[in-house]
Amino acid sequence: MNIAVLGTGNVGATIGSKLIEVGHSVMMGSRTADNEKAKAFAAKFNGEASIGTFSDAASFGEIIFNCTSGVGSLEALKLADEKNLIGKIIIDLANPLDFSKGMPPSLSICNTNSLGEEIQMAFPKAKVVKALNTMWCGIMVNPGMINGGNHTTFVSGNDVEAKEEVKKILTSFGWDEKNILDLGDITKARGTEMYLPLWLSIYGATNTGAFNIKIVS
Numbered sequence: 001m002n003i004a005v006l007g008t009g010n011v012g013a014t015i016g017s018k019l020i021e022v023g024h025s026v027m028m029g030s031r032t033a034d035n036e037k038a039k040a041f042a043a044k045f046n047g048e049a050s051i052g053t054f055s056d057a058a059s060f061g062e063i064i065f066n067c068t069s070g071v072g073s074l075e076a077l078k079l080a081d082e083k084n085l086i087g088k089i090i091i092d093l094a095n096p097l098d099f100s101k102g103m104p105p106s107l108s109i110c111n112t113n114s115l116g117e118e119i120q121m122a123f124p125k126a127k128v129v130k131a132l133n134t135m136w137c138g139i140m141v142n143p144g145m146i147n148g149g150n151h152t153t154f155v156s157g158n159d160v161e162a163k164e165e166v167k168k169i170l171t172s173f174g175w176d177e178k179n180i181l182d183l184g185d186i187t188k189a190r191g192t193e194m195y196l197p198l199w200l201s202i203y204g205a206t207n208t209g210a211f212n213i214k215i216v217s
């Protein structure tokens with residue numbers, strides 16, 4: 001499948017590399033067509049990765065990963081151009097972290113709203129699925145790194161079929177179906193985004209990003 005990865009940071013490169021490993025073609029998108037990090041990413045792969053603007057990538061992708069900075073995501077998706085998003089799944093793994101006042105960051109959207117919802121509202125013809133935003137990107141694509149892969153990842157979104165498609169991608173990344181928890185509609189992105197302050201505290205207290213939530217009952 002042709003997949004767009006919007007974002008040239010660690011997350012975009014990590015997700016893009018895994019997508020190529022499991023057999024997809026990837027275009028990495030950026031604000032500029034010749035982003036240095038995107039070039040470095042594409043150089044690692046022989047023809048399976050290409051680069052372009054956010055709009056080029058969104059036009060290329062049948063599915064779109066939003067791996068942009070949370071405070072820039074709406075702008076990035078506007079640049080991707082609404083017409084390139086119609087009917088497509090946007091897998092949103094961004095967190096609305098605002099670093100403008102230093103560390104720790106605050107949430108630029110929270111409580112009764114979320115970035116996932118803002119994206120769904122701004123692009124009503126796209127199918128937004130919030131996923132993978134509750135963990136370090138190394139774990140997203142390699143769940144077996146901790147606890148034998150037995151821990152929890154969440155999906156939320158309004159379109160049931162879109163969530164099933166996303167679950168297929170997650171299982172191709174190594175997630176066991178029993179560990180993929182569908183929380184409900186896109187409003188459930190609020191909780192997964194508001195987990196970030198706790199994630200950051202755990203990271204600070206343990207000095208490792210290689211941890212995750214496991215739901216037990």
Ligand SMILES: NC(=O)c1ccc[n+]([C@@H]2O[C@H](COP(=O)([O-])OP(=O)(O)OC[C@H]3O[C@@H](n4cnc5c(N)ncnc54)[C@H](OP(=O)(O)O)[C@@H]3O)[C@@H](O)[C@H]2O)c1
Nearest residue numbers: 007008009010011030031068069070072075094095136137
């Ligand atoms: N690091 C992790 O393990 C982790 C885990 C879970 C979730 N996340 C989330 O994943 C996302 C990506 O994180 P990251 O560290 O890889 O990258 P990042 O530095 O947060 O974001 C980089 C991307 O955002 C774009 N961008 C930044 N400001 C923008 C603006 N004003 N308008 C349009 N685009 C803008 C950049 O565009 P250019 O390419 O043009 O510079 C670049 O592609 C974030 O939302 C983060 O919260 C990260």
